[in-house]
Amino acid sequence: MKLYFSPGACSLATHIVLRELGLGFDSERVDTKTKVTETGANFYDINPDGYVPALQLDNGEIVTEGAAILQYLADQHPQSKLAPTPGSWERTQLHRQLNFIAAELHKSFSPLFRGAEGDARTAAIETLGVKFKHFERLLADGRPYVMGDTFTVADAYLFTVLNWTRFVQVDLSPWPTLVAYLERVGARKPVQDALVAEGLVAA
Structure with a gap:
């Protein structure tokens, strides 16, 4: 997985959860003003809305919107108890x-x-x-x-x-x-x- 983030931005919540879960992941900083990543990529090509966080999954899919990412990660690892059971x-x-x-x-x-x-x-x-x-x-x-x-x-x-x-x-x-x-x-x-x-x- 790769987390696209900006230091201290709302992407920090996803960063915290990835570490709470003990998951291996790469990270790439995004300049939220220029929308260019640290490797020179156009961030709009990754998330057309231009916001961090964006999480690239191992299958290449991109998940955006912080609350959605957080729940996705928790649901992939229900034993972590980072979110209650869906439907409860x-x-x-x-x-x-x-x-x-x-x-x-x-x-x-x-x-x-x-x-x-x-x-x-x-x-x-x-x-x-x-x-x-x-x-x-x-x-x-x-x-x-x-x-x-x-x-x-x-x-x-x-x-x-x-x-x-x-x-x-x-x-x-x-x-x-x-x-x-x-x-x-x-x-x-x-x-x-x-x-x-x-x-x-x-x-």
């Missing part, structure tokens, strides 16, 4: 959380990545605060992970997106449960290994 109530809840992360939390960072300033930045942070409350409530009962006691693909995605607060200088201290969650997930060895491999933390 628990799987429906996983879908719910992945959709919230993608549609609500992930997208709410967009103004900050585009360099919003002044009132626009304040408004974007206020919007993020509303989304943070969803997960603050979810984790307030002492559960260590999104789905309870077991780390799942939802945690790989949520960690990745919450970690963006460090890059756009958003203070998470008003949400102490999320601060603790970031530290807890970030301490996992596969997560640390992915962060080091992408150059996001020192080895």
Whole structure:
């Protein structure tokens, strides 16, 4: 397999899951501005939508869209328990959380990545605060992970997106449960290994 990624982008979630599963894979960095990969390939030829992550399977097929990739990987390795059984109530809840992360939390960072300033930045942070409350409530009962006691693909995605607060200088201290969650997930060895491999933390 080959993962097309950009350091710290949402592709980090796929990177984490590949390492959680202990799978062998190659990786190729993508310049998300020029859409050129580190080997000089036109990324639009790999994913016409131009977004990371893209995962090339051993049979040559390309899977895109982070939430789809995460669930595909988990379903290929059900013994990992990285996703509940398809069709179960628990799987429906996983879908719910992945959709919230993608549609609500992930997208709410967009103004900050585009360099919003002044009132626009304040408004974007206020919007993020509303989304943070969803997960603050979810984790307030002492559960260590999104789905309870077991780390799942939802945690790989949520960690990745919450970690963006460090890059756009958003203070998470008003949400102490999320601060603790970031530290807890970030301490996992596969997560640390992915962060080091992408150059996001020192080895």
